[in-house]
Amino acid sequence: MTTVLEQVNRQAVTDLAASPASIEGAAEVPALLVEHLTKRFLVGRKRKPVIAVNDVSLRIRRGEIYGILGANGSGKSTLIRLFSTLLTLDSGRVEVFGHDVQREEMTVKRVINRVSVDAAFFKKLSPHENLSYAARLYGMDARPAKAEAIRILARLGIGESRLGRPLEQMSRGMQQKVAIARALLTSPTLLLLDEPTTGLDPRSKLDVQTFIEEMRDTHDATIVLTTWPRTPPTVSRP
Amino acid sequence: MSLMAREMKASFAFVERNFNLTKRYWGWEFAWLIYSIAGALAISLIGRSEGSERLLLVLVVGAIFWNFLSLVFEFIAETVQWERWEGTLEYTFMAPVRRYAQLMGSAIYAIGYGLVHTAVVLTVLALFFQLDLSHANFATAGAFILLGSLSFMGIGIAAAILPLMYVERGGQMVFVIQSVLLLVSGVYYPISVLPGWMQAVSHFSPATYVLDGVRAGLIEGTPVTALFGDV
Numbered sequence A: 001m002t003t004v005l006e007q008v009n010r011q012a013v014t015d016l017a018a019s020p021a022s023i024e025g026a027a028e029v030p031a032l033l034v035e036h037l038t039k040r041f042l043v044g045r046k047r048k049p050v051i052a053v054n055d056v057s058l059r060i061r062r063g064e065i066y067g068i069l070g071a072n073g074s075g076k077s078t079l080i081r082l083f084s085t086l087l088t089l090d091s092g093r094v095e096v097f098g099h100d101v102q103r104e105e106m107t108v109k110r111v112i113n114r115v116s117v118d119a120a121f122f123k124k125l126s127p128h129e130n131l132s133y134a135a136r137l138y139g140m141d142a143r144p145a146k147a148e149a150i151r152i153l154a155r156l157g158i159g160e161s162r163l164g165r166p167l168e169q170m171s172r173g174m175q176q177k178v179a180i181a182r183a184l185l186t187s188p189t190l191l192l193l194d195e196p197t198t199g200l201d202p203r204s205k206l207d208v209q210t211f212i213e214e215m216r217d218t219h220d221a222t223i224v225l226t227t228w229p230r231t232p233p234t235v236s237r238p
Numbered sequence B: 001m002s003l004m005a006r007e008m009k010a011s012f013a014f015v016e017r018n019f020n021l022t023k024r025y026w027g028w029e030f031a032w033l034i035y036s037i038a039g040a041l042a043i044s045l046i047g048r049s050e051g052s053e054r055l056l057l058v059l060v061v062g063a064i065f066w067n068f069l070s071l072v073f074e075f076i077a078e079t080v081q082w083e084r085w086e087g088t089l090e091y092t093f094m095a096p097v098r099r100y101a102q103l104m105g106s107a108i109y110a111i112g113y114g115l116v117h118t119a120v121v122l123t124v125l126a127l128f129f130q131l132d133l134s135h136a137n138f139a140t141a142g143a144f145i146l147l148g149s150l151s152f153m154g155i156g157i158a159a160a161i162l163p164l165m166y167v168e169r170g171g172q173m174v175f176v177i178q179s180v181l182l183l184v185s186g187v188y189y190p191i192s193v194l195p196g197w198m199q200a201v202s203h204f205s206p207a208t209y210v211l212d213g214v215r216a217g218l219i220e221g222t223p224v225t226a227l228f229g230d231v
């Protein structure tokens, strides 16, 4: 089950090693360094182990947009969860800008953010209320955060007038845009996107894509995503 | 930003979020309030039907008190469950917030919410029964309420740890603790009617002492100085 995923990652790693750019880059601290990462889940009464991530290694440089591709159930989401400190590793090592995800959890948490397939919100709260919660969690002041949220959402085509009503009144695609805005709000230097544009129309996908590329250029952000909209997922470098 | 200020700010995230949730679910809040008032009245009316003003007061104090404690406990027990239900649990756990900031935030909001809610129930009960508090010693009652609030903050925070530590079972644990407290603390009866081993357990519940103190102050008018041993 994990073969597709492994292949993509192996290829990416070897690719990097072959190019002169990465030999130079080897001196700098990678945005994300993964070495022999393995994660098992114990399922059912018999606690049968299911291997979700099997010996994955990768090295992603600062400013890269890195795609992870794999069949359903191949462990993409699990991998993203491992990077975002939500799961404990069974073996191997994950470092974000040189900080170990387990030993320096707080430092890692401050520089990452993640958008998942399911827009996780308090559905009765408005986008403003949800984003204010997010901003405070990340130690931002509410007022500038609000202004920033309005700016980002306007870029994604959501007007200010929609931001005061319960989120459940928005379409799924719009909710997903709010989720993307929430992640961008905290200016993460490593942005983890798990199928971020699922449910968006082609135009919106393009909006998000352009915005994310802009993020990388202006904020020096590194982006890891599963499935890239429209174009087949590839490993791209700036 | 200093670490402390950062944590305080993060705690406030939970207070503000919960306040917003209360506001958005106001229909449910109203329903809960009616339920609490009806419950407290129903129990207190047993005292009236027995024709005992003393029993009435004992029950009113018990009902008010239990209203507060159970609200705080339920709120805390449900914090994690609620997030799981909304699907925000992973988002919250991914944020750079220490568990104790989350804990402080939930506990502070739960206690504030419990106090406001209970004040409304108390007002309705006082008006309904035209409570005669002429013998009451408010200094004693006040002292114990203050003491009680502090100890409940302690219990509240201790209880809030469980759902955060044991994401799977914490909520259930808090629920069980709450039930046991109801039984052993003498909320509606003197603990002397309990079997011996239960009485022994009741000495570990701060609620027992708070209830004793508040009742002694409100009903018998005992001055606070006479209850120093209890404090």
Ligand SMILES: Nc1ncnc2c1ncn2[C@@H]1O[C@H](COP(=O)(O)OP(=O)(O)OP(=O)(O)O)[C@@H](O)[C@H]1O
Residues within 6 Å of the ligand: A041, A042, A043, A050, A051, A052, A070, A071, A072, A073, A074, A075, A076, A077, A078, A079
């Ligand atoms: N919490 C969990 N408990 C038990 N097993 C899990 C858990 N999460 C994931 N798994 C298992 O791990 C494997 C990988 O799941 P994962 O969600 O990472 O796949 P995915 O690549 O994201 O799939 P999809 O394309 O459908 O999103 C699956 O076999 C899944 O059943």
Ligand SMILES: [Mg+2]
Residues within 6 Å of the ligand: A076, A077, A078, A194
């Ligand atoms: Mg997935």
